[in-house]
Amino acid sequence: MVSWSRSTPWRQGYIVDSETLAQLGITIDGDDQEKIIAAVATHDCDLAQLAYGEPEVELILGKVLTDKLDGNYTHCKAARRLHIELTGTDERLLCEFDASKRVRVQKEHKDPSKAFVSYEPTRAALMNGQERSIFQRWLAARYRRSSFPDEFDRRLRDTKVADRLARLFKESGNHIPAVFFDVDQGTERTREGSDDLYELAILVLYKTDEDPETAEEAALAAAKAIDELFLSRCRTGANQAWEWIELTEINVISDEALTYGQSLNLIRWQADYVSLRSDPAQPIFDV
Secondary structure, three states, X not given: OXXXXXXXXXXXXXXXXXXXXXXXXXXXXOOOHHHEEEEEOOOHHHHOOOOOOOOEEEEEEEEEOOOOOOHHHOOOOOXXXXXXXXXXXXXXXXXXXXXXXXXXXXXXXXXXXHOHHHOOOOOOOOOOHHHHHHHHHHHHHHHHOOOOOHHHHHHHHHOOXXXXXXXXXXXXXXXXXEEEEEEHHHOOOOOOOOOOOEEEEEEEEEOOOOOHHHHHHHHHHHHHHHHHHHHHHOEXXXXXXXXXXXXXXXXXXXXOOOOHHHHHOXXXXXXXXXXXXXXXXXXXXXX
């Protein structure tokens, strides 16, 4: 039996191709096996440990997309699903990873076909530095993401604002890595009735690393659409009074301009967020 060594060629973020997964007996029901891939989630330090100390390698399963990325799932906007373009592979790949599809493979096993040590990376590194950083933040976001008050969450759903927000970022999401909410200026309040309003300020963050002018234009367009969305869904009657949630302001800012202090007072909105009744929302600095 071949033993796992500290000089393993595997690194976090490296790709495990469909052929290797098939040999390991790993499949995803309902998906074309040739499109299935996996990313190594285990940290480099743990990969370097011998099998008796760290016996397993954790993989996140996913698939190669044939169409395009959905902006709601890029840049860690959704903790359960990640859409990412991989440029460190032999060919550029558009990929989707599913946080719920995690498997563990033994580094060593008496059956060589079930031992991860029997396989080597067949492509170049899965992710460049920026892509790996996104992947790492996405892995952490499942345990670190903030939640909104239950009542605020319900109002977003019942007014259909949540669904329409997700649609807004489907196409422009690659230019907009994050949308931050400031609910009631960060204080926990119990709201009751349609006239007991949550006060909401929104910050739309845009990227500056590739095409900052186009990204800023996309963010400004998104901000205008968000403003119109809240006006149409949260104002009623002849006098157009606010109901349920009042959008007090919406601003656009670049990823270079957002300060650490600002981030502490904001909660990152995610397309698949879940509210918690008992736990207060905690800030997360995750730009």
